[in-house]
Amino acid sequence: TETTCIQTETRGRVATITLHRPEALNALNSVLVRELIDAALAFDADPGIGAIVITGSAKAFAAGADIKEMAELGYSDMYLGGPFPGWAGFERMRTPVIAAVAGFALGGGCELAMMCDIILAADTAKFGQPEINLGILPGFGGSQRLPRAIGKYKAAEMVLTGRMMGAEEAERSGLVSRVVPADSLLDEAHAVAETIASKSLPAVYAAKEALQVAQESPLSEGLRFERQAFAAAFATEDQKEGMRAFAEKRDPEFTHR
C-alpha cells in the first residue's frame, strides 16, 4: 500500500520502518501514526519477520506529536483517541522492536522510543519530554515509562522542566541500550535485529513478554509468569534443538525463525 509519511523495507527476517516527514522533523500527525501502526502490526503478524527497526532521519527520530494538528482539539477528541487511536495494538506486538534514534526524540517521539524493546542511540540523539512548555504533560506513556527507565528524580526533572538529555546522559541513566556513532546507527540496529531474528521465534516472543511483565507487575507476579513461560519453553522443538546443538558443538537449526 502507498504510504506518505513512512517508508518500509524488509531485508531477510528484518523489517525497517523509517519515519519520513522531513518538513516537520517527523512530528507524529494522524496520518503518520496510522501508517506506522498499520505497518508495524502487519510485520508483527508475519512470521517471516523476526525483528522490526523503527528509525527517523539524521536530524530527528520524531519531534513529538504534531502540535499544529493537536492545537484546537478538545477533551473528547483526546479522550476518544484523538489523532492517535490504535496504540494499544502497537504495545501488544510480540515481535521485538528496536528504536534507532538520531537527533530529536521529544515528547511523543521519546515516548514512541520507550514503547520499543531496545533503544539504540546515535551520539547525536537528544531525548526530552517538553510537553510542559506547551501547557500539557506527556500523553503517550512518558510520565510512566520515563521514571521506570531512569528513576523518579531524573524523570521528574525532565518532565517538569522540559530539559533535553543528550545521548551520553541517556545511556548513563538507563534510557538507552547503547550509544553508537551516528554514521553506524542503522548498521548497528540491523545487526541487533538480525541477531534477534536468528533465534527461536517462540523463545523470543516469550522472552519479550516476560520483560514486559517485569515492567508492569510486582516481582512475585513476574516470577510466577517466568516460571510458567520457562517450563513452556521445554515443550518446543527449538529447545530440544538448541540444547542438542550445544552438546554437539554445532549451530542450532531452529524450526521457528
Ligand code: HXC
Ligand atoms: C508540529 C513541528 C514539531 C511538532 C517541529 N515542527 N516539531 N510541527 N509538531 N512537534 C516543525 C516546525 O514547526 C518547523 O516547521 C519544522 O518542523 C522545523 O522545526 P524548527 O523548529 O524550525 O527546527 P529547530 O529550530 O531545529 O528546532 C527543533 C526543535 C523544535 C527543538 C525540535 O522544532 C521543537 O521544539 N519542536 C517541538 C518539540 C515539542 O514540543 N514536542 C512535544 C510535542 S507534544 P516550519 O513549517 O516552521 O518550517 C507531544 C505530546 C505527546 O508530543 C502525547 C500525545 C498524546
